[in-house]
Amino acid sequence: MRYDQVAFKGSHDSIDRKPAILAQLAGAGLVERCCALELDLVQDENEFVWRVQHGAGDDGPPLKKILKEIAGWSRDTAEHTVLTIHLDLKNAPLDHAEFADAMDELLVGVFGRRRIYSPASVIGTREDLVRGARAGGWATIEALKGKIVFCLSGNGKRKHDYASNSPGARVCFADFAGSKWVPAKGDRVFANMFVAAQGYPGSLKRFSDHAGFITRGYNIVTRQTWQISDTGGANILSTDILNKNDYSLGGAGHRPLSKLRLLKP
Numbered sequence: 001m002r003y004d005q006v007a008f009k010g011s012h013d014s015i016d017r018k019p020a021i022l023a024q025l026a027g028a029g030l031v032e033r034c035c036a037l038e039l040d041l042v043q044d045e046n047e048f049v050w051r052v053q054h055g056a057g058d059d060g061p062p063l064k065k066i067l068k069e070i071a072g073w074s075r076d077t078a079e080h081t082v083l084t085i086h087l088d089l090k091n092a093p094l095d096h097a098e099f100a101d102a103m104d105e106l107l108v109g110v111f112g113r114r115r116i117y118s119p120a121s122v123i124g125t126r127e128d129l130v131r132g133a134r135a136g137g138w139a140t141i142e143a144l145k146g147k148i149v150f151c152l153s154g155n156g157k158r159k160h161d162y163a164s165n166s167p168g169a170r171v172c173f174a175d176f177a178g179s180k181w182v183p184a185k186g187d188r189v190f191a192n193m194f195v196a197a198q199g200y201p202g203s204l205k206r207f208s209d210h211a212g213f214i215t216r217g218y219n220i221v222t223r224q225t226w227q228i229s230d231t232g233g234a235n236i237l238s239t240d241i242l243n244k245n246d247y248s249l250g251g252a253g254h255r256p257l258s259k260l261r262l263l264k265p
Contacts, residue, residue: 001256003138003149004212004235008084008254009247010036012218012238015052015060022073024242025083032248036084036236038153038218039066045093048102054090067110074115074148081254082117082144084236086192086216087172089154096161103162104171107150113171117147120168122189129167133189133212141254151175151190151214163187175216179203182210190214193234195225204232220247233257 011017011024014037019029027033041050041063053060074080092099107116119129121139126132150172152159163174167187176183178191179199193203195217207215217229220239226247229237235257241247249255 001141002136003082003141003144004133004214005257006141006254007230007234007249007257008035008081008236009249010034010038010084010086010216010236010238011242012038012220012240013040013054014038015040015066017240017242019242021066022069025070025073025080026077027253030243031245032251033253034242035081035253036086036216036238037070038086038088038238039063040088040090041154042090043093043099048094048099048106064106064110067107070148071111071115074111074146077146079145081252082141082147082149084149084151086151086153086175086238089152089158092155092158096158097165099158100162100165100170103152107171111148115146115148116171117144117149118171119173119187120170123168128185128187129163129173129189130183130186130212134184134210136211138212149173153190153192159188173214178207178213178215182206182213190216192216192218194218195220195229200225201228201232204229204234208233223247231258 011034024034039052040054042053043050050063051060122137123129123132124137152172152174159174164187174188175190175192176188207213214235216236217234218238220226
């Protein structure tokens, strides 16, 4: 199974959930472990330093500290299922191009480039990321053991500029609001969807016939939205509820999609 053919359980606003992040990853005390995280980031107004928090008035830990903890868990659990981390940008001070280099430098410095699965691997010989993904460019889950996938979310201008600035050299993927269209080309393949939006089931259905895209449903807080996400073919089910049997994917935190998106000639 390729990465785009698998569903993963993830925590929404991971820093605020119980148990703490490392326990979410290990599944300690949970019905099922998490294979995806979301970290909300607020950047300092004068330098490329981030804290994991919702807004400027919060008092969250430094991003680098949290990343080092996750990297330590990853090294100690070398054959873990690929971990996907959404970095939700809550503000965007300073220059966008400089941001791209600073964020990549931070992530590579903590995890090492070999541990990170980046867009270049999906692009391959194709013209861009979308066409590479739609042609079957994603690696298999087996090949991705021990790897980390980063995806920028949040601030629209910043993630757009990041993804379009030397996309083959970037460390992170970047998402888009996957509510209205399925792109045939471009530099973003993660579709981010708010599950309480009226058109959410239709948005999932829109992607169900297209291999290569990664759909994420976030803010899952009801059994109904979990079931819609699961049966509708969401790749990442990002939930606030981590320890109920009916908010699980069979015990491992991941499994093949309910509705597989197959490559078409």
